[in-house]
Amino acid sequence: MKRIILLAFLFHFSLAYAQKTENAPKLVVGIVVDQMKNEFLYRYADQYSEGGFLRLMNEGFYAANHQYTYMPTSTAPGHASIYTGTTPAVHGISANNWYDPHAKEIFYCVGDNSVKSVGLSTSAGQRSPKNLKTTTITDELKLFWNFRSKVISVSLKDRGAILPAGHLANGAYWYNDGVFITSSFYMDELPQWVTDFNNSGLANAYIKKGWQRFSPDLEYKASTADDSPYEMIFAEEDRPVLPKNLKKLAPHNRNADILKLTPFGNSIVLDFALKAIEEEELGKDAITDFLSVSFSSTDEIGHVYGTRAIEVEDTYIRLDADIAKLLNTLDEQIGKDNYIVFLTGDHGSAEVAQFSLDNKLPGGYIDTDSAAKALEEVMLTLHPSGMDLVETLEGNELYFDKEKVAAAGLKISDLAEAVAERFAYFPGIYAAYPTADIVKSASEEFPIKNLKRGIYPAVASDVIWVLNSGWMDYGSVGTQHGTPWKYDTHVPFILYGKGVKKGKIYRETNIRDIAPTLSMILQIPLPSGTTGTPIVEAIE
Incomplete structure (x- = not known):
């Protein structure tokens, strides 16, 4: 009897499998x-x-x-x-x-x-x-x-x-x-x-x-x-x-x-x-x-x-x-x-x-030299070490040197807040944020939700920013994205x-x-x- 039940089950399974592969x-x-x-x-x-x-x-x-x-x-x-x-x-x-x-x-x-x-x-x-x-x-x-x-x-x-x-x-x-x-x-x-x-x-x-x-x-x-x-x-x-x-x-x-x-x-x-x-x-x-x-x-x-x-x-x-x-x-x-x-x-x-500029549309180019100068200025107001506390910039993100920041008796959160506040009103930048705030945010507002979905927490930066619509940071030929x-x-x-x-x-x-x-x-x-x-x- 058990053999008959087993055979019936296998027959049913084979039909299901055949139907699956057929479809x-x-x-x-x-x-x-x-x-x-x-x-x-x-x-x-x-x-x-x-x-x-x-x-x-x-x-x-x-x-x-x-x-x-x-x-x-x-x-x-x-x-x-x-x-x-x-x-x-x-x-x-x-x-x-x-x-x-x-x-x-x-x-x-x-x-x-x-x-x-x-x-x-x-x-x-x-x-x-x-x-x-x-x-x-x-x-x-x-x-x-x-x-x-x-x-x-x-x-x-x-x-x-x-x-x-x-x-x-x-x-x-x-x-x-x-x-x-x-x-x-x-x-x-x-x-x-x-x-x-x-x-x-x-x-x-x-x-x-x-x-x-x-x-x-x-x-x-x-x-x-x-x-x-x-x-x-x-x-x-x-x-x-x-x-x-x-x-x-x-x-x-x-x-x-x-x-x-x-x-x-x-x-x-x-x-x-x-x-x-x-x-x-x-x-x-x-x-x-x-x-x-x-x-x-x-x-x-x-x-x-x-x-x-x-x-x-x-x-x-x-x-x-x-x-x-x-x-x-x-x-x-x-x-x-x-x-x-x-x-x-x-x-x-x-x-x-x-x-865009030639056709009177919104757009422009970030003055990267002026942006670098603005960053240097705000860093010097925070500590005499200035830019030495910045580990690197990659794309639209900034990373602080955590060991140097700690040795200077400062907090990453305070530095990030100050840099984000300065960048937020720099020409061509739509918004800037301490990245930790984005990762912890439950906001569904643009562009916070877009930024959060794009950040892998294990390698998160300290400051992140978004350019204005139509703005770029290089070249007068070709396009870019991101x-x-x-x-x-x-x-x-x-x-x-x-x-x-x-x-x-x-x-x-x-x-x-x-x-x-x-x-x-x-x-x-x-x-x-x-x-x-x-x-x-x-x-x-």
């Missing part, structure tokens, strides 16, 4: 477009094909008011937040680089000297996810399927590949000087297909081809005139215009890494991703696999050309074609009803401050494919909601630190 998508593809503002979906829409961005928007689920709710809005925190379902205060990736006041050194978000570079003899491969404090949606997928899922991640940037991949990936690959590399955290040597890809000469082929206009008669009506004063000029280039002779420019501008500053950095990442689908046999069985693709050229180009250049418009038109190619490949190789794609951005970007203002926080979120309900919503959603939404669709556990909630309107 699961074969592949999830996560697309992050670095520095993609939500408005780019519309600004260049007249130039897009029906098969790329517009296919995702029209046939998928689109959250039109998707926001980052923390500061700093930058690449590493963005990628980590997308895949963990939480913010830097929980997952620990509080910036691309941060200062650790206990170790008294600057840490790179994915730096790891305990691992070796694989694929190229360079320190650029000494990378891993060891600083990421929580699990990712990709980790949870691997655990749920008892390590039978495959997780592959690719980007131009190391952090754009490593953080989405999580801690259990089969491989994370990033671009360095013409080839894709990885680290010994993942493997001891490159798979043969990656070596063959690197030896194919594809990077040089893109460079040789050069950067022409996408179409000779394209008018780029959504952009400022070419050769504007807000754009960077390459070394050995007379004017910042299209076309660009990349073969001529490359030796004077980062060699093969010049591709990062062109749309073809995105294209070679796509080429690699499509090869990974084929060679790793992603989506070929009933166990869900995951491919993370981060397109970074959009960020590199934005930083040197701003948000309104012809080069930016051309890049998004080409990216649209690349995404259409990806979707068509998924249709053919995985099956149209067998995969999920999501697309979002890791942050937005500001107008070039000089453009603030809590809407131009930095508003990004697209589109979900498409199996288990996704077609539709569009305008209520505010935020970046923490992506991972839990995927968890619900995939019926797998939430990443360990998740603080977001599923977007139920997106789920069938």
Whole structure:
């Protein structure tokens, strides 16, 4: 009798398991477009094909008011937040680089000297996810399927590949000087297909081809005139215009890494991703696999050309074609009803401050020399040691030397209060606070809540400040990001494919909601630190 009951239970379990694998998508593809503002979906829409961005928007689920709710809005925190379902205060990736006041050194978000570079003899491969404090949606997928899922991640940037991949990936690959590399955290040597890809000469082929206009008669009506004063000029280039002779420019501008500053950095990442689908046999069985693709050229180009250049418009038109190619490949190789794609951005970007000034918009540049002088003055009023009590400044944060402050008989809290009070009315600064007050605050007011979500308490600074809307602290060309203002926080979120309900919503959603939404669709556990909630309107 017990044997009959056991057999009946096993039969019931096998049916449930078969139903689970039958309903699961074969592949999830996560697309992050670095520095993609939500408005780019519309600004260049007249130039897009029906098969790329517009296919995702029209046939998928689109959250039109998707926001980052923390500061700093930058690449590493963005990628980590997308895949963990939480913010830097929980997952620990509080910036691309941060200062650790206990170790008294600057840490790179994915730096790891305990691992070796694989694929190229360079320190650029000494990378891993060891600083990421929580699990990712990709980790949870691997655990749920008892390590039978495959997780592959690719980007131009190391952090754009490593953080989405999580801690259990089969491989994370990033671009360095013409080839894709990885680290010994993942493997001891490159798979043969990656070596063959690197030896194919594809990077040089893109460079040789050069950067022409996408179409000779394209008018780029959504952009400022070419050769504007807000754009960077390459070394050995007379004017910042299209076309660009990349073969001529490359030796004077980062060699093969010049591709990062062109749309073809995105294209070679796509080429690699499509090869990974084929060679790793992603989506070929009933166990869900995951491919993370981060397109970074959009960020590199934005930083040197701003948000309104012809080069930016051309890049998004080409990216649209690349995404259409990806979707068509998924249709053919995985099956149209067998995969999920999501697309979002890791942050937005500001107008070039000089453009704002020239057009009578709010904005400006911080006078860094005057700011340094103001800091020196306030420190001298507090103690004769003055700036000797300041350990370092990193980004928009200040750290005091705790040993020297204690030896001087002073309190960190008093110094922080005085510096914050002085910075609060410095031209171009919106607000400044003692960081300890932010960490302890229960306020839901802007920008306090944004700052709190962006601070990992173990490495918190002593003073933190926020620039005014439209203000920058360097350069008259190119853009930057990192603030809590809407131009930095508003990004697209589109979900498409199996288990996704077609539709569009305008209520505010935020970046923490992506991972839990995927968890619900995939019926797998939430990443360990998740603080977001599923977007139920997106789920069938």
